[in-house]
Amino acid sequence: MPISFEPAANTTKAQDFYHRLAEEQMRPISRKYDVHEHEMPWEFVRFMWDRSKSTPPARLDGPDDGFVKVCVQAEELCWGDAGLYLRIPSPALGGSAVGAAGTNEQKLRFMGPFNGEGEPKWGAMAITEPGAGSDAAAITTTATADGDEWVLNGTKIFCTAGDAASTYPGGFVVVWATVDKSAGRGGIKSFVVPAGTPGMKLVGCEKKLGIRASDTATLILENCRVPKENLLGSAEVKKADPTKTGDKGFKGAMATFDASRPIVAAMAVGVGRAALDFVKEELTRQGVTVRYDAPRHELTAIERDVIDMEAELQAARLLTWRSAKMLNHGKRNNLEASMAKAKAGLAVTKITQKAVELLGPLGYSQKTLVEKWMRDAKINDIYEGTQQINQLIVARRILDYSSSLLR
Numbered sequence: 001m002p003i004s005f006e007p008a009a010n011t012t013k014a015q016d017f018y019h020r021l022a023e024e025q026m027r028p029i030s031r032k033y034d035v036h037e038h039e040m041p042w043e044f045v046r047f048m049w050d051r052s053k054s055t056p057p058a059r060l061d062g063p064d065d066g067f068v069k070v071c072v073q074a075e076e077l078c079w080g081d082a083g084l085y086l087r088i089p090s091p092a093l094g095g096s097a098v099g100a101a102g103t104n105e106q107k108l109r110f111m112g113p114f115n116g117e118g119e120p121k122w123g124a125m126a127i128t129e130p131g132a133g134s135d136a137a138a139i140t141t142t143a144t145a146d147g148d149e150w151v152l153n154g155t156k157i158f159c160t161a162g163d164a165a166s167t168y169p170g171g172f173v174v175v176w177a178t179v180d181k182s183a184g185r186g187g188i189k190s191f192v193v194p195a196g197t198p199g200m201k202l203v204g205c206e207k208k209l210g211i212r213a214s215d216t217a218t219l220i221l222e223n224c225r226v227p228k229e230n231l232l233g234s235a236e237v238k239k240a241d242p243t244k245t246g247d248k249g250f251k252g253a254m255a256t257f258d259a260s261r262p263i264v265a266a267m268a269v270g271v272g273r274a275a276l277d278f279v280k281e282e283l284t285r286q287g288v289t290v291r292y293d294a295p296r297h298e299l300t301a302i303e304r305d306v307i308d309m310e311a312e313l314q315a316a317r318l319l320t321w322r323s324a325k326m327l328n329h330g331k332r333n334n335l336e337a338s339m340a341k342a343k344a345g346l347a348v349t350k351i352t353q354k355a356v357e358l359l360g361p362l363g364y365s366q367k368t369l370v371e372k373w374m375r376d377a378k379i380n381d382i383y384e385g386t387q388q389i390n391q392l393i394v395a396r397r398i399l400d401y402s403s404s405l406l407r
């Protein structure tokens with residue numbers, strides 16, 4: 001399928017808008033909420049919630065540029081501040097899960113309230129457990145049918161926006177649980193647990209290296225009851241076939257990543273670009289010009305470094321847009337989403353470390369945000385599948401090996 005890498009004109013217009021927003025609303029408070037880790041940035045939150053009145057959620061499918069626009073928006077806003085981006089009231093990863101596995105009725109029911117009316121709301125997705133992260137199939141949280149309800153029991157850790165999504169009315173947490181442990185992956189389903197549901201308890205929030213403006217929660221589910229119709233996708237359990245690449249039961253839940261990995265890749269690109277822009281501005285200020293058109297053997301070490309940073313960033317961005325565009329066209333993008341995520345996670349880690357290195361004490365000092373971007377960058381190589389796991393997925397898809405054959 002021929003894919004143009006240029007975003008549509010209305011996407012470029014949106015890019016300018018989000019860039020201004022990042023510059024004016026996020027950068028000025030970036031350091032404050034890095035230092036005050038668990039404080040809610042209410043002014044920013046209310047501003048963004050109010051904005052969502054006039055911005056209908058972008059469509060993830062269809063002939064337009066909808067999903068590329070989501071990625072462009074993520075890049076711009078994470079250029080502003082990646083932690084604050086994760087604080088924006090929205091269905092977030094919970095929305096990706098509902099979008100990937102939910103019916104139209106469920107999409108309307110759970111995402112409808114995210115319209116800028118009333119009080120701000122958040123969504124979250126809780127997969128990770130003390131004994132299951134990379135190996136999502138190992139989750140032990142259970143969902144047991146009881147009359148018209150599912151009863152959930154288990155512990156979820158490292159849940160982004162889990163505090164806000166489980167606390168403020170109208171929000172929800174998508175919880176992964178098994179309905180039948182003997183069915184392996186085939187028994188894993190996702191359930192929408194509305195904020196305030198009895199039995200869903202917030203235990204606390206992590207103190208972190210980076211993206212400190214975002215909340216990362218531990219949640220306990222203790223006889224937590226949700227209506228039967230809060231199960232996303234089919235309740236049917238299909239026994240996993242270890243010789244096949246993927247199986248129906250697990251597939252719906254895993255499809256969430258096809259939408260969420262391009263967004264995380266775009267977020268990474270945003271942080272990397274923040275650091276690179278700063279380096280270039282500083283070099284210009286010091287009278288250093290980067291000669292993009294000079295032969296490589298004539299370049300200074302600094303010029304080579306900057307050009308390599310640009311190349312890394314652009315490669316990550318193009319892979320990201322490709323995976324997003326494929327989703328727009330209804331194409332399976334599982335391989336491309338993992339490629340984009342693996343490339344972007346590594347690229348941004350390298351770019352931000354190089355920025356600190358090139359700027360020396362200025363990069364290391366808290367007088368600028370460069371050291372913060374280095375801390376904010378690393379998470380992109382960890383959540384939504386680590387670097388190693390995304391490389392594993394790429395290898396499996398290229399070689400057509402199942403997860404049991406290549407692990």
Ligand SMILES: Cc1cc2nc3c(=O)[nH]c(=O)nc-3n(C[C@H](O)[C@H](O)[C@H](O)COP(=O)(O)OP(=O)(O)OC[C@H]3O[C@@H](n4cnc5c(N)ncnc54)[C@H](O)[C@@H]3O)c2cc1C
Nearest residue numbers: 125126127128132133134158159160383384385386388407
């Ligand atoms: C700030 C933050 C926010 C998060 N937000 C969310 C969220 O919103 N929802 C959610 O569900 N989870 C979230 N997570 C959890 C995150 O997705 C997991 O931490 C991540 O998937 C890694 O899983 P793990 O913690 O079990 O690490 P492990 O799987 O124990 O990984 C440890 C190391 O081993 C490597 N490794 C593991 N298996 C293999 C393999 N087969 N081959 C090669 N190397 C391997 C990993 O790459 C990693 O380097 C978040 C984590 C953090 C830190």
